[in-house]
Amino acid sequence: MAGNKGVAYVGKGTVEIQDIAYPEFVLRDGPGVNKANVGRETPHGVILKNVATNICGSDQHMVRGRTTAPEGLILGHEITGEVVEVGRDVEFVKRGDLVSVPFNIACGRCRNCKEGKTGICLNVNPDRPGSAYGYVDMGGWVGGQAEYVLVPYADWNVLKFPDRDQAMEKILDLTMLSDIFPTGFHGCVTAGVTVGSTVYIAGAGPVGLAAAASAQLLGAAVVIVGDLNADRLAQARSFGCETVDVSRGDPKDQIVEILGVPEVDCGVDAVGFEARGHGHDAGTEKPATVLNSMMDVTRAGGGLGIPGLYVTGDPGAADAAAREGSLSIRIGLGWAKSHTFATGQCPVMRYHRRLMMAILHDRVQIAKAVNATPIALADAPRGYQEFDSGAARKYVLDPHGLLSHA
Template structure:
């Protein structure tokens, strides 16, 4: 089968690799019909992680079931399914508590928890930027889709990661009807957080970024765009909230946050959120932060530490939730919103391309080139 193979920093290629196959009775084999390039893939693409050369990416996956293991009872051949990026067993202590983002079975390092397809330090699971994907614990991990699965695949594929992740940010932030919510980052996850805040009834959603194409997308769903290359975003939020600050906020950037000049400041969005959110407000952090970052520009960040304004955070009595999203906690409800026409997450999609175009797509997406807001790869399509 063909797959998008990591060759080293800033280089991927489309190569033939061994076919994915059923390995255990609980496995499901999926022919991939849509797989997204994620902002998290760019951390690995740029060489900022220990992702091994020769492995292939892809944790936002959707497709058609073409084979099932002998112990699979629910999923059948022909089902259209979308796969949570979390690989989860369904029966460990964390999975039983609904924390499939921290499965203890799928992660082979016993001191760690959490696994994902095609992701650094998250188990041996192959990615789905390929023609086929092996799905372990298939009955648990497959979310079956309705008759409109192919027609609305650009919406449903967002259920693999970014739509539930954006929703998780608003859940941790406690967004409620009437709230004023600020979101730092208008990448795909930030835009999904903005959409989720709107779905949850926020009266005002403010989105901070500096890329005009992304800010236009935020405005297209009714959010207030704040360009931090032109104004101080904290001042702008305070002006929008009568000087009190937002009720809650979401961090959707992560450790590679940088200023308009391109200099990295991994603490910038977190500290701006502390200043932007009111006393006793709540912050949800889904941007990726990692325990070690050898490629960082300062010594603290190299050790996974950042200079966080904890004193002000404590003084303001704020709360913060962190971590990856437990996709299965939200994906059924969000699927049904899509099916009912209440949510159209595909508004962020800028390019739908065949798998062979992945190297060029990675380069454009990594450069944040204008108009490259979200890429869906379609194995089997031709250029």
């Protein structure tokens, strides 16, 4: 049996590479594993040799100590790999298949899965609807920033690439299908982005940049990206976006300079609960700032897509209300403007096959848009540190040295 190594959260601000158990077709006890899931058998699963597994901004929330994630949790929910073992109940996935894994773990059998709401599967997390690999309060499924990982309900969950050689040529693009590309796309779709739209995207991290590329793919006329980080704003401009530096003040004042009017058709929040203030408050955490500014700059009758993460437990929040996810949002403003709001995990399976085809047929260059940067699994601690400091990169871990040509 092969060994295994994974990226473990070991305390606020720190991850390390640890020797971990090779996956089995049963969920064993460990950090973060829901006790009701211990011993759960997964003959419907496959074991993957990870080809690419990415560091996500959502992982950073845990590593910063801004969630209730336990020490020792193996991180990682953005997984692309080769099938090396197949459970006895798997019918259609074969050894040697190269696949993308949605970060949502879904059974394919429950009411929500049958309705396409795979981000809130009812059968994989005893605590609440919805589950993910290597994430706090998501059932305790072992994370994929590792050499090998178990994927349950494989016939339902994995997306097989049609041609292995073609896929490896575009692997840095295809690895974004597990999360940030569908998530950014979902934010735009739920905000109502279509041909000719004007769009404001708050946040120029990887999800925000993926949302910007998605807005372009959907036919937006103007895509405006707002952030505090000059390097990330430059990355957004590198593929044709307009930008707003919110450290200069209210985004509305810069949007009017770009569009001639102080509002957009659609808004996408790709920041989430660790939002900073604008202008003089740019150095201060103000978690409701982005939501309130989006309502301010989105036209009456417009839509707000909110793929940015908001949590029910934030031990590092500045006040008691925010520690339990209660924010001072101007819901009256959104009501008065008849805004639509869409929140929650992206149901990746709703989009990933179509986005795969867009990648394979050169309709989008998502890896270039997010500045995908491969690094060795052993360099994950450095990747986390640089990403946390604001690097304008999407770090892609290479556990087996298969991305050297990418």
